[in-house]
Amino acid sequence: MALFSHFNKSIQWIVFQLMLVTVFPSGVLPMFSSVSRQYHLITDQKSWTDAQTYCREHYADLATVENYMDLGRIQREAQRLSFTSEAWVGLYNDIDSWRCSRNNDPLGIFSYWDSNQPDNLYGLEQCVLIGKDGKWRDGQCSAPIPFICYDEKYIDQDMFKPYSDVKTWTNAQTFCRQSHTDLACPINLTENTFVQTVAPYGMNWIGFFRDAWKWSDQTNNSAIKWSSGNPNNAGGKDNCGYVVKSMFSSSYNPWNFFYFGFRGTTDVYSGGWFDDGDCSVQRAFFCQSLPTPKKRQVMRVVVQSDQDMNDPTVKAALLVKIQQKLKEQGMTENPTLRWKEQSDGSVFYKQKEKRRENMENNTARVCEL
């Protein structure tokens, strides 16, 4: 810009203020309990994992759909693309999260699963049983079953205390923590054999358990609105969640949504939302992006020029130039720039002669545009 690269004898000092509105990249977003997610339906079919990779590359993550506001937005996005099929969202069953009740230590290199176990039968099994044969199986934590505690005051086989009265896994854990140290977690074959030896019955709770369904973006367990009877692991390895197509076949009425969905009192769409499916199946999918909080920053700039800086054309041209400069300097966010007007409507004012030096000293950076 000739304006700024030429410094002639009749230089004026002009000060103006520039309002710089910049935004954070999504990676540093603070988490909000209530966010307005924006959904993006990708109709290219992908496995759940590939869909997750795609969403994390192009948006923020696979979609989390928690409430009726989310439902309305996801229905609207489907309607925009006339989509009426099934699509992955960010739901997954965390089947590899086995860990020990005591200290939450993850399952180490030693495990002693029976063949075809863990199988998460009917999608309900998140706690570990040991059999009289010493083999492990996953079972429903809510089932009342005998259990084996661990007591750190003893050694060898005496560390493991069997109880033949039946309790749910959680009640057994509470009991073992009160009466001994915790539930038993055999960590090598020797210990496993000790536990096997003391095991009173065919099946007994031990201390291993795992998490179940989670959102890809780590949204904390809100109540997941499964469709009736789901998740049921009907296919035997259904560890990923998708939105059912009936969600899109009912016609979306934004007016109804405003009245009922917003208040959350009446289901706009009354069916279930999700089903569990085999993660390797290719489906369309919903990505989400999150709103970016704006950060406003005011920049004070001194310009050397002999032109009328309050000329709208000059002001606009300078704004474009500054935007380019910020990009060159590596600003990846796309900031919105605008002038901050003085009360008289002008942006620039001519610097008084006597303040010139002062101003010169205070200008931290000289930037040639």
Ligand SMILES: *[C@@H]1O[C@H](CO)[C@@H](O)[C@H](O)[C@H]1NC(C)=O
């Ligand atoms: C099994 O683990 C216990 C506890 O860490 C240890 O004392 C024992 O030596 C281990 N036994 C074998 C055979 O690794």
Ligand SMILES: *[C@@H]1O[C@H](CO)[C@@H](O)[C@H](O)[C@H]1NC(C)=O
């Ligand atoms: C989820 O909940 C835990 C415990 O309540 C909390 O520490 C964590 O920050 C929460 N995570 C998110 C993403 O809200």
Ligand SMILES: *[C@@H]1O[C@H](CO)[C@@H](O)[C@H](O)[C@H]1NC(C)=O
């Ligand atoms: C500006 O800086 C120069 C050199 O450091 C110094 O001599 C001069 O006194 C400063 N002027 C003001 C007004 O501070």
Ligand SMILES: [Ca+2]
């Ligand atoms: Ca099982």
Ligand SMILES: [Ca+2]
């Ligand atoms: Ca199912």
